[in-house]
Amino acid sequence: MHSVNRANFAILHWFGRRFEPRFTDLQAELKELYCADTSASYEKCLIHPVGQVDLQVIMDEKPNIDRIVATLGLKEMTQGTLIRKLCTYTTPNPTRRAIFEFDKLIRSIYTLRYLRDPQLERTVHRSQNRIESYHQLRSAIAQVGGKKERAGRTDIELEISNQCGRLIANAIIYCNSAILSRLLTRYEASGNTKARAFITQISPAAWQHILLNGHYTFHSDGKLIDLDAIVAGLDFG
Secondary structure (H helix, E strand, C coil), X not given: CCCCCCCHHHHHHHCCCCCCCCCCCHHHHXXXXXXXXXXXXXXXXXXXXXXXXXXXXXXXXXXXXXXXXXXXHCCCXXXXXXXXXXXXXXXXXXXXXXXXXXXXXXXXXXHHHHHHCHHHXXXXXXXXXXXXXXXXXXXXXXXXXXXXXXXXXXXXXXXXXXXXXXXXXXXXXXXXXXXXXXXHHHHHHHCCHHHHXXXXXXXXXCCCCCCXXXXXXXXXXXXXXXXXXXXXXXCCC
C-alpha cells in the first residue's frame, strides 16, 4: 500500500497500464469507493459508494490534463515531481481536483474488480510476494560485511554500489531460475508430480544456499559453468 497515492491510478491509466496494488484492509478501501452517478442509485446494493465523482471538473480540465500527460510522456517531468507539484496547489485548484477526481474513478473500478475476482487478488498477492522476496535479497546483499547501507559518499559512488547490488541479485536469480527450470523439465519428463510440485514452491530469489559472506577468488579459464552437471547431482525424490 506504500505506493498508493491520489494520482497513481490515473497516471498509469493514461498510459494504458493498470496500477494493481494489494489491499491490506478491504474495509478501509470501501471508504474510498466512489460512483459516477448519484449515490442514491446504489441504496439497494450491498456495497455503497461514499460519494460521487465530479465528472464536470474532469471534462472542464481535459486540455490541462492532456498537457500533463504529454509532459510525462516526453519525460519532461517525472511522476514523483508531478505528485509533489500537485500537493503544493490549493485544494480548490481545478487541475488538482480533476486529476484526483479521475483517480477516484479508476481506483473505484479496480477496487470492485479486486472484490469480485478472487483470481485477481491471488495474482496481485503472488506478484507482491515476488517483489518482497527481491527486496529481501537486495537487503541481504547490502548487509554483507556488516553494512546496512550502500557504500559511497557521492551520488556516483552510491549509484555504483546500487547497480553492483542489482547485478549480484540478478546473477543469483538467473542461476536459481536456470537450475529450477532444468529440474522441472526433468521431473515433468519422468512424471514425478511430487518433486515437480515441490520445485514450483521454491523462489528463484532464494539465497540461503549461497554463502554471501564467503571469501571468493575469481579466475577464468575460458570454460562456462556446466549447470547440467550441477543439476545431475540434485534429487528431490
